[in-house]
Amino acid sequence: MTRPKTKKFKLQNRLSEVQEIEHLESWIASAKPDSGSNPLALTPLPEKSPIGKLPDGSFSRYAGVDRFRQLPLSKKTKDGLSAAGFLKMTDIQRASLPHSLCGRDILGAAKTGSGKTLAFIIPVLEKLYRARWGPEDGVGCIIMSPTRELASQLFEVLQSVGKYHGFSAGLLIGGRKDVDTEKERVNELNILVCTPGRLLQHMDETPNFECSELQVLVLDEADRILDVGFKKALNAIISQLPKYRQTFLFSATQTKSVKDLARLSLKDPEYISVHAESTTATPSLLEQTAMVIPLDQKLDILWSFIRAHLNSRILVFLSSCKQVKFVYEAFRKLRPGISLKCLHGRMKQDRRMGIYAQFCEEESVLFSTDVASRGLDFNKNVDWVVQVDCPEDVASYIHRVGRTARYLSGGKSILLLTPSETKMIDKLQEKKIPIRYIKANMKKVLPVSGLLAALLVKYPNLQQLAQRAFITYMRSIYKQRDKEVFDVTQLPIDEYSASLGLPMTPKVRFLKSKIKGQKMSKELVIVPDSTIDDNPIEIPQQSLSNGRRVEEESESEDDLLKENDTPRVGDDNATDTGYAMTGTRVLKKKKLKINMHRPVGTRVVFDDEGNTLPPLARLADTISDSSKLDKSKVNQRYAQLREEMKVVDKDDKVLDQKRRKEKRIKQKMKLKRGRDSEDDDRDSEDDISESENGRVGKKSKLYFDSDSDGGEGRKGKGSSSRIGNVTDSVTLAEQEELALKILSSMNS
Template identity: 65%
Template structure:
């Protein structure tokens, strides 16, 4: 008698048959109703919500159209994907409606949409569906790579991928820098089907992981493509592209669209669909976003920021500053001043786990987050009430990405930009941008300002470590201004350095070396150094100060010496008029000879070396060192041997 097959085996076999039937249906549906290349699905009249989806009943055996539909349930995607989407999403956004009909057909996509418009699902769904229909498994290796410019954005994409793909059997992994489990990643990376990663970490595995294989790659995704394709990631991206197959589907998404032939050729895009759902939009920023700009003197910025926070204690506020050192100083100073609302900080020098923990805490609570531009791209902070830009953005795209952290999807939001009097040109550029940026200029209410400079000075006296933070914040801000390319907006020579230092609580303005430029006959105090590129942040390193004794005379100190050492003044003959207080005189040490009897007279040659007793006796009294003679009458050297 034959033994019955286990129930589990029958269930597995039945499930595989159902999957095969579903895949065949989806392929037929997509092929039969795919939109023509170059068409805009948004121009198609959407079917009613109650319309049947899939194979239509009747003798014709046709399929329902999916170009132009508004509901995820009307798309030709698997049941498992629809179940994952149903937990959070039912209706598609414009970028999803415009791109999914083309990407599900296997076409390359170059998409652009405003921040907070739902670009993430526009590429996660095609990735999952492509591998599902190919019956991808662990033995097939890496099938898709999703590249993000920052660790935080990569982590957010990974969480979204887990939500949508919850009911699929595909494996996925998060590969970002700053994590210590590289060896564990190397052991498992070849068994993962989808990799969500930053460029540096992916390239590290390509170079170091044995048998790392991407030869079967099906889909490549570049999120925030404009950032990934710029100079900061150019070498890494070129190295990655050279190690993956050219025959693949490529999806590029960003808030700003690039049509550079060089960029498109680098990633091997072939006949891409150009999708820019907001290309004809009146504004470049979300419609529900109210934007203000204020002309605030540099020395009043912290007073203005403190006063703003004190007036919005029940709001979730995201504050942007130029450098890590500024973020650390403002966070530590305001935390000690206690404004009455929880404070947090986020910057690129933090470990990845710490940054993600802070990101999640800020998402779940009403607080103030001080951050560099590491938080300006892609991160989805729910219910942010205000975006405050204390420092001027480097260009218009950076401004758009910053303010895009609020007013996401259908939410309302507000932003305020602080500009110094020398940065008024940026306001003109924003107001004349195309598409328009509806930003209004408003005068600050000086009577409402709370002055905190005196309190900061007290903090610096009470906490010595705060004084170092203040100095570094001062240095890195000036350096960030000097390194900007747009000199119409950023001119470090127009900044009131002494007043700015005093506003940070510093009693003495730190002196900073600068290239040999002059400001009305005076040397400028800031030095240009090469910008540190880490690919994920806009922070600047402050080099360690060298000892004064190591600075060579008549020679400029090295570029990484930020703080000025005291100069040594030398006259034309080489005599020192002033010596540094820390100068150490080098003298030859005299060795004590324990074998020489006490009272032995020593003689020295012209170079100051001790002469052997026999040589001293032969040389006679005239050849000795006259400086050591006790009196002129002592002409008879007495040697005690």
């Protein structure tokens, strides 16, 4: 009885799905908005207005509505949205969903945190649902993301909203070891959320993997995927996809390049930029500030900032992985009083995801590269975004600060610029980014360079990491394309190296020109005596005392950063802080100059009366009045000395050969004694018995007694004779005779 009831239920379910699909298609076709229209310009329908088919046989419009229940969506999608808490649409969703549900290509641009993810996940689910897509149909949708963390976040949203659908979905990202498992199941997946590299790997290596029936292609953070870094992989992927498909491109900084759009085979796409007419390109609740400080004071400002905001969630951006690792390891050893974490692209995937999850749940400081700058939505709002290194362009800045002030939440950001990077402020203001200057209260700044120098002495591995951080930062500035902002020749590299605690400035091979007219040279290290002690490093009480954290929090947070009344670029007040950094070494200001044309000294010989003589006057005939040398006597003297040296040289060679031979014999005896001491008595008896039996065909060996044995010599194999100790080859009498012979020849 149960089985027929189940079949009947399934049949009714299929019929209801077919009827729902027919109803949705009729609704979409009859009330779709005009191409190029802006649904936001329409007045939203009342919440209690009739939805769907009206009594007169027509359908209600869905363009310009503000709630998901008013859209032509399937019941499964609406249930998933309600369960996830999504009821009212954001601007980008109101503007794009009416067009995307009609099957049109979308170029969507909106501020960070504005809900772009649902703007493409909903039409993906509806497209496959209306096409009655099943497991046997293969891959129907590909959603590509530039980073693994963002792909994981998209996959979670897809699972949440589409949990009532029967589609199979998979997350394909690098850094995981289960590639073989993915290859076995990837052909059965309907929706792929992936990174470009991993998808291309499956296209090249997985048997029978093909996407010829692809319905929808989605590029999240499209401007980053279309960039040079993914160009080769993306071109290879696009060449294997069908041209007739629906394509969505979403990003906070969307591209309008005709060349890029032609690569993706877009057909009359709808360009939707809901915030194009907005007064700001960043969230309105985001408070943005900038500070101009010398490069060698950045770590001091960062350390003081963290110490003043111990009860906040702070995201710190640095330009390279090595910088992230160094600052994290150094600050972790200094213990600022708050949990520290780091995130960069060279970490294993499991660890990256674990750190991302921990930062979402607790108040801490996360040091990161730009791997965390795009798309990531932390469950709890980030209080501060601190950009220690200047972003490469305006788009990177927008994505970085977009990690805070998500949707309706507020947030703060601070950008640290060197005096040579102030041109970036003008570029930000041209793009309608409201950013204002502030200056640090240097009385509240805690110098950290001296502490770093002590750490580098105590931990040699940290010193190597500091050197790599210095080099990678210089390389990042050197390779930047915008030379108006990034000029490596304007950087005080010696001072910056000292601020990292390095005893000398590392050599930067890729820089051929001089930095500020000075060559990089090794410097003199001045380290306090206390840093060489074996005891743990003592940190000043003002920088590590946690007992006064609550009382000083409000005062420090308000006083560390103060607004600059004259925020003009180039103003002395904006850059001159009057702060003297505690130096860790003495930088050379002057170099010793050597005069290559100085007079050369000569040898002077004096006689008994103090008169100067020529250098070879001693060889002259002092009896005769002539000061000329007797060349015949000199030549005769040289010939006699040569003959004597030949004789002495032969004796020396013989003596040297004997000494070398004696040295080799002693070494052999030492090796033999070592081997004999390790052998058992049974083995030694067997060797003696073999020797007595007189084995034929082996060369006899001689064993010599050494002075340390003091006993009888051992018998060699195949020989009954014993050779005694080898003493000094030359006796004392012979040495005396040789010495007398040499002295007599000298006197003659």
